[in-house]
Amino acid sequence: xxxxxxxxxxxxxxxxxxxxxxxxxxxxxxxxxxxxxxxxxxxxxxxxxxxxxxxxxxxxxxxxxxxxxxxxxxxxxxxxxxxxxxxxxxxxxxxxxxxxxxxxxxxxxxxxxxxxxxxxxxxxxxxxxxxxxxxxxxxxxxxxxxxxxxxxxxxxxxxxxxxxxxxxxxxxxxxxxxxxxxxxxxxxxxxxxxxxxxxxxxxxxxxxxxxxxxxxxxxxxxxxxxxxxxxxxxxxxxxxxxxxxxxxxxxxxxxxxxxxxxxxxxxxxx
Numbered sequence: 001x002x003x004x005x006x007x008x009x010x011x012x013x014x015x016x017x018x019x020x021x022x023x024x025x026x027x028x029x030x031x032x033x034x035x036x037x038x039x040x041x042x043x044x045x046x047x048x049x050x051x052x053x054x055x056x057x058x059x060x061x062x063x064x065x066x067x068x069x070x071x072x073x074x075x076x077x078x079x080x081x082x083x084x085x086x087x088x089x090x091x092x093x094x095x096x097x098x099x100x101x102x103x104x105x106x107x108x109x110x111x112x113x114x115x116x117x118x119x120x121x122x123x124x125x126x127x128x129x130x131x132x133x134x135x136x137x138x139x140x141x142x143x144x145x146x147x148x149x150x151x152x153x154x155x156x157x158x159x160x161x162x163x164x165x166x167x168x169x170x171x172x173x174x175x176x177x178x179x180x181x182x183x184x185x186x187x188x189x190x191x192x193x194x195x196x197x198x199x200x201x202x203x204x205x206x207x208x209x210x211x212x213x214x215x216x217x218x219x220x221x222x223x224x225x226x227x228x229x230x231x232x233x234x235x236x237x238x239x240x241x242x243x244x245x246x247x248x249x250x251x252x253x254x255x256x257x258x259x260x261x262x263x264x265x266x267x268x269x270x
Contacts, residue, residue, distance in 0.1 A: 048259035085152035118221035
């Protein structure tokens with residue numbers, strides 16, 4: 001009897017070992033291969049958060065995405081697009097997995113899954129050409145005047161609705177075009193993300209020719225989001241945990257400061 005029990009016990013142990021060897025890695029491999037490579041897009045003209053040099057995305061956003069992808073153990077591709085609108089379309093069509101540095105609104109929430117933790121607070125401002133300021137109390141002060149803003153920009157539901165329903169606003173190709181429209185007298189005011197508008201003004205040497213009429217047209221937050229049809233949306237929780245850590249330990253703030261310095265150094269070398 002003793003001789004019979006040992007083979008049975010041995011077989012049971014071996015079965016458990018083999019099950020652990022073959023089944024556990026299969027599950028792990030399945031989890032890994034569901035998204036071994038994540039393709040992210042961002043704004044090509046939104047310093048200091050994201051901009052493109054020779055079709056390569058750099059800035060705080062790309063640096064952050066590299067840190068999140070490395071922590072999750074997935075390969076990262078930062079895919080360049082010529083415009084913000086094109087970046088959004090790429091995710092909407094399923095040709096990219098996600099996008100960083102965007103505001104939340106109801107329309108986008110239909111096809112995007114947002115990370116819970118924002119990557120930045122962002123002020124949307126009203127700019128005017130210096131010497132052409134007009135009395136400003138609130139957004140209603142823009143009624144009856146001609147404004148300009150960049151293609152593809154969305155400023156959350158309430159402001160978007162107000163712009164589309166009540167304001168006379170022309171869309172142009174990028175923040176530089178917004179500033180030039182102000183300087184050339186083609187618009188009374190521009191609606192821009194404040195940090196980006198001022199960074200672009202420094203680049204164009206126009207910082208002394210524009211002024212901020214209001215810094216608080218909208219104070220909002222920027223997020224990372226995955227397309228709902230992307231298998232990489234399963235990374236959202238992992239990305240969010242790491243993002244919270246980078247916010248709490250000051251790393252994200254340092255990345256933003258470094259991106260601002262990089263933007264200004266680049267301009268000094270021109």
